[in-house]
Amino acid sequence: ERVNVITARMFPRLNTPEKMGALTQEEMEAEIRDCGLYHAKAKNLLGMCHMLTQRFNSVIPDDIKTLMELPGVGQKTANVIASIIYNIPALAVDTHVFRVSHRLGLAKGKDPLATEKELEKIIPREKWSDAHHWFIWHGRKICKARKPLCRGCVVVEECPFKEKNFE
Template identity: 50%
Template sequence: MNKDKRTEIFTRLRDNNPQPETELEYSSPFELLVAVTLSAQATDVSVNKATRKLFPVANTPESIYALGEEGLKEYIKTIGLFNSKAKNVVAMCKILMEKHNSQVPETRDELVALPGVGRKTANVVLNTAFNQIAMAVDTHIFRVSNRTKIAPGKDVLEVEKRLIRLVPKEFLMDAHHWLILHGRYVCTARKPKCGSCTIEDLCEFKEKILD
């Protein structure tokens, strides 16, 4: 795929959604960090249902740490892998209090050193909370990047690096949101909605479903 085609793709995605946002609900970098950590192998909808009850009660490292693992589990038990997530989040809170003055760090290296925080989670926080250029490649972005040929790669890290290199600079800050939303609602896994896709004529997917 050439640069002009990528530019037109992201121009259309931007025109369709000028200010894309994460669908996770949060009001601080810490709330976002917790929400993204909880969202691993879970839907944003399920996480939001849980955090709507959790955050009014506990939304700081100190208050969640005070809940403890068992207390936190009561709020997140409807989310997949809640046992390990409760353990990680409480341990994360302890480290944030002890090493970061209860503040969410603003570098990838510091973020991925926290329990339960991988590269994808760190990239979401850097991009969404701190307005840093970062590409959090999940299953949706991986699929869209490969299917459309915007930035094909054999694994998520390769796709991440290619997106950072190939997406025109003016779109880099919000590209993560546009791609994830496109994959979630249009370029779906089982049956992509090619016939109603705004970038269908630019996409290089050879097996388009146009009905």
């Protein structure tokens, strides 16, 4: 939600890597100060803009490995960009995908990357991008971190999670 507020404010003015990359570290921090970890994020954003203009002709790369060379971009972000912008099948594992897939017994991996590999084995490739959104939506609305709303969950019969909540 916070990022959506910030981008709505920034993007009408700073709508190219050149324009954004021309800011100083202090100016970038002022733009995103209401976001957590703004100091590190400002540094990464500037590094990303400079790399995009200098190495990639201001075009966001279309493969996951190259995307991960951009400052601040890890596996999850690279997967999201590849799948949303370039329609490349990818299954980004964020906190919701991780929690829901583990509660449902679909994955046991200890970290997001291991979980991603497990989910990729059992979900058809053409569904990876949709599944990412389904897990997130379910995690945000129903299978919440603290108190999952198991009473209204459509997969309650199939779910093996031992600490279901029916309050």
